Amino acid sequence: MFTVNDMPRQIDEGIAAELGGACVSTLGHLRDHGFALGLRPNRRPLRFTGTAVTVRIPHLDSTAVHMAVDMLRPGDVLVVDQSGDHARSCFGGLVSFTAKARGAVGAVIDGSVNDHDETLAYGFPVLSRGFSPLTTRISGIEGAINVPVTVGGAVVHPGDVVFADSDGAAFLRPEEAVGLGALLKAKEDAEAPARESIAEGGSIAEFSGAAKYRP
Numbered sequence: 516m517f518t519v520n521d522m523p524r525q526i527d528e529g530i531a532a533e534l535g536g537a538c539v540s541t542l543g544h545l546r547d548h549g550f551a552l553g554l555r556p557n558r559r560p561l562r563f564t565g566t567a568v569t570v571r572i573p574h575l576d577s578t579a580v581h582m583a584v585d586m587l588r589p590g591d592v593l594v595v596d597q598s599g600d601h602a603r604s605c606f607g608g609l610v611s612f613t614a615k616a617r618g619a620v621g622a623v624i625d626g627s628v629n630d631h632d633e634t635l636a637y638g639f640p641v642l643s644r645g646f647s648p649l650t651t652r653i654s655g656i657e658g659a660i661n662v663p664v665t666v667g668g669a670v671v672h673p674g675d676v677v678f679a680d681s682d683g684a685a686f687l688r689p690e691e692a693v694g695l696g697a698l699l700k701a702k703e704d705a706e707a708p709a710r711e712s713i714a715e716g717g718s719i720a721e722f723s724g725a726a727k728y729r730p
């Protein structure tokens with residue numbers, strides 16, 4: 516059975532721009548949930564922030580991925596849950612070409628990807644479990660578009676903010692992302708004086724607070 520829900524409301528462009536100036540790991544200094552663990556980028560540096568369009572497929576049938584990619588809009592991010600199968604690839608050159616042609620800004624695939632060089636040539640950024648020549652098929656078994664999914668242990672809802680860089684991806688509800696970019700940037704800016712001090716012999720442990728736990 517196939518479920519095709521409406522496309523989600525897109526995230527505010529200001530939120531995407533603000534988060535785009537910060538590192539995902541700065542958020543990792545502040546929270547412990549909502550990160551896709553175990554995924555790696557198809558190139559570094561990599562950076563994108565956009566609206567989650569979610570897809571869930573059974574391990575070998577990517578029919579729903581091909582349907583969803585046709586539906587992508589500028590600013591969207593394709594997020595695919597392969598029901599725990601990390602070995603097969605549902606995402607190759609033609610899928611990435613289509614995603615890019617629709618204006619999508621990236622993809623997060625909880626499975627492998629194929630046609631690596633072709634996707635790289637399109638300059639399309641992807642986070643995945645790795646690379647594999649073993650692919651999914653168009654079998655018409657089942658699939659769901661724009662339903663809650665899990666990716667790398669994180670729950671993703673359609674319309675969530677996908678905040679990704681070379682280190683990985685975080686998923687946020689749109690309301691959680693308001694003002695977050697400025698907060699992360701302020702935390703990053705606070706490291707500038709620490710660098711100056713460390714260059715002159717100062718202590719990272721004093722800056723971070725680790726020093727107070729010294730025995």
Ligand SMILES: O=C([O-])CC(=O)C(=O)O
Nearest residue numbers: 577605606607608609610
């Ligand atoms: O067709 C697929 O699902 C994967 C692939 O090779 C492509 O996108 O070119």
Ligand SMILES: [Mg+2]
Nearest residue numbers: 607608609630
């Ligand atoms: Mg191909």
